[in-house]
Amino acid sequence: MYIVGIVSHKGKRSSFMRTLYHHWLIPECRKIRIILAEKKLEFKLVLENTWSQRDAFLALNPAGQVPVLEDVGLNVLADSNAISEYLEEAYPEHCLIKGDLLQRAEIRRLNGWFDHKFNQEVTQCIVFEKIFKRFHGKAHPDTQIIRLGLQNLNNHLSYINWLVERRHWLAGDEFSLADITAASHLSAVDYLGHVSWDKHIEAKEWYARVKSRPSFRGILNDTIPGIICSAHYRDLDF
Amino acid sequence: MYIVGIVSHKGKRSSFMRTLYHHWLIPECRKIRIILAEKKLEFKLVLENTWSQRDAFLALNPAGQVPVLEDVGLNVLADSNAISEYLEEAYPEHCLIKGDLLQRAEIRRLNGWFDHKFNQEVTQCIVFEKIFKRFHGKAHPDTQIIRLGLQNLNNHLSYINWLVERRHWLAGDEFSLADITAASHLSAVDYLGHVSWDKHIEAKEWYARVKSRPSFRGILNDTIPGIICSAHYRDLDF
Numbered sequence: 001m002y003i004v005g006i007v008s009h010k011g012k013r014s015s016f017m018r019t020l021y022h023h024w025l026i027p028e029c030r031k032i033r034i035i036l037a038e039k040k041l042e043f044k045l046v047l048e049n050t051w052s053q054r055d056a057f058l059a060l061n062p063a064g065q066v067p068v069l070e071d072v073g074l075n076v077l078a079d080s081n082a083i084s085e086y087l088e089e090a091y092p093e094h095c096l097i098k099g100d101l102l103q104r105a106e107i108r109r110l111n112g113w114f115d116h117k118f119n120q121e122v123t124q125c126i127v128f129e130k131i132f133k134r135f136h137g138k139a140h141p142d143t144q145i146i147r148l149g150l151q152n153l154n155n156h157l158s159y160i161n162w163l164v165e166r167r168h169w170l171a172g173d174e175f176s177l178a179d180i181t182a183a184s185h186l187s188a189v190d191y192l193g194h195v196s197w198d199k200h201i202e203a204k205e206w207y208a209r210v211k212s213r214p215s216f217r218g219i220l221n222d223t224i225p226g227i228i229c230s231a232h233y234r235d236l237d238f
Numbered sequence: 239m240y241i242v243g244i245v246s247h248k249g250k251r252s253s254f255m256r257t258l259y260h261h262w263l264i265p266e267c268r269k270i271r272i273i274l275a276e277k278k279l280e281f282k283l284v285l286e287n288t289w290s291q292r293d294a295f296l297a298l299n300p301a302g303q304v305p306v307l308e309d310v311g312l313n314v315l316a317d318s319n320a321i322s323e324y325l326e327e328a329y330p331e332h333c334l335i336k337g338d339l340l341q342r343a344e345i346r347r348l349n350g351w352f353d354h355k356f357n358q359e360v361t362q363c364i365v366f367e368k369i370f371k372r373f374h375g376k377a378h379p380d381t382q383i384i385r386l387g388l389q390n391l392n393n394h395l396s397y398i399n400w401l402v403e404r405r406h407w408l409a410g411d412e413f414s415l416a417d418i419t420a421a422s423h424l425s426a427v428d429y430l431g432h433v434s435w436d437k438h439i440e441a442k443e444w445y446a447r448v449k450s451r452p453s454f455r456g457i458l459n460d461t462i463p464g465i466i467c468s469a470h471y472r473d474l475d476f
Contacts (some may be wrong), residue, residue, distance in 0.1 A: 108320035184277075
């Protein structure tokens with residue numbers, strides 16, 4: 001575990017100790033980083049290698065998973081959905097689950113789609129297989145599973161195409177948690193260079209818009225020791 | 239697909255057509271049934287065998303998963319988390335995510351614990367292996383996976399013990415969504431007779447309290463064609 005650095009959205013280091021325990025390639029951690037940045041909340045990042053099962057970390061979250069957020073007042077929050085709902089309630093400015101009842105339900109439906117369906121069918125098959133499997137003491141990556149993940153990815157990109165042919169953002173007229181969650185998962189796969197953007201033009205155009213938001217800069221500037229990002233990962237005009 | 243029956247909490251049949259598409263042994267469907275009953279909202283149940291991938295059902299939820307709720311005004315809601323948050327917002331009476339910010343975050347953390355961690359480590363290993371795998375055209379149940387699920391179940395029951403030694407309900411002083419989600423998963427495993435209640439006395443006492451709530455009656459009265467429930471499944475004094 002080490003401190004990656006203070007992330008400040010006012011361009012200065014500060015003693016503010018809001019802390020996010022994370023790992024770079026876990027999409028749920030990327031999501032909370034982007035939400036915090038959208039809400040202009042300062043935080044520091046602490047890298048947590050969850051597979052080492054540190055006692056002090058398990059005391060924060062018995063599930064042993066990142067993200068975990070230590071907010072002001074030493075409030076400790078675990079579970080990415082609980083954290084994102086908490087941040088909406090605690091910091092309602094720059095709202096990310098907005099609109100009427102049905103609009104909010106649509107944002108949460110798509111949030112669930114990417115955190116569960118996309119996660120299981122794509123992220124786990126590609127990012128877990130290629131990167132995390134070895135840390136958990138398991139066998140080498142299974143190329144059949146990776147191939148399946150890539151096929152599934154194309155189906156999900158087609159679904160994003162379908163959505164953004166009908167809407168400006170994934171869940172409707174406004175940028176929302178749905179865009180953040182989808183882009184968090186896609187960006188982890190994109191870091192490894194596995195997204196065929198040129199076959200999915202509408203999805204690419206949508207992702208370019210997400211990528212150009214200031215809240216996404218931290219994610220794009222990640223340099224992960226031992227894992228080189230794809231040539232276009234940081235490129236806003238990819 | 240057939241209509242199971244009108245579920246009325248006022249003891250009368252009605253023409254009210256709020257509809258929940260479900261399958262009996264999917265815990266996320268059990269959860270929405272209990273929430274609707276806690277909120278005293280009438281609904282009818284429609285059995286959906288998701289593996290048959292009906293076009294009309296896929297039009298309601300492209301993810302092809304239950305639960306799906308058609309609420310009044312033909313509002314269609316999918317994703318169990320989106321549905322439960324929607325029901326909290328649309329029908330705030332008999333609130334199930336209540337308390338201050340931290341209390342609400344704790345309810346959602348435990349909701350996530352059971353819907354994801356317990357689901358992956360127990361429900362999928364036992365209920366999916368024994369019941370749903372064959373419908374998805376996959377091989378016979380894998381006894382090693384079932385054995386792993388049973389080991390994991392004991393760890394989760396110990397965690398419930400630990401929680402209810404410290405709190406009256408799982409997330410605090412009051413009955414909440416956390417209890418509903420945990421009991422939804424446990425009840426599906428209990429239907430198949432796999433819970434060693436007598437080794438986990440505090441968890442058993444907590445489950446007995448959940449089981450005795452009127453909102454749980456529908457779940458306990460389920461008779462699933464071809465799948466006989468355990469001897470104690472319906473027994474309030476088990």
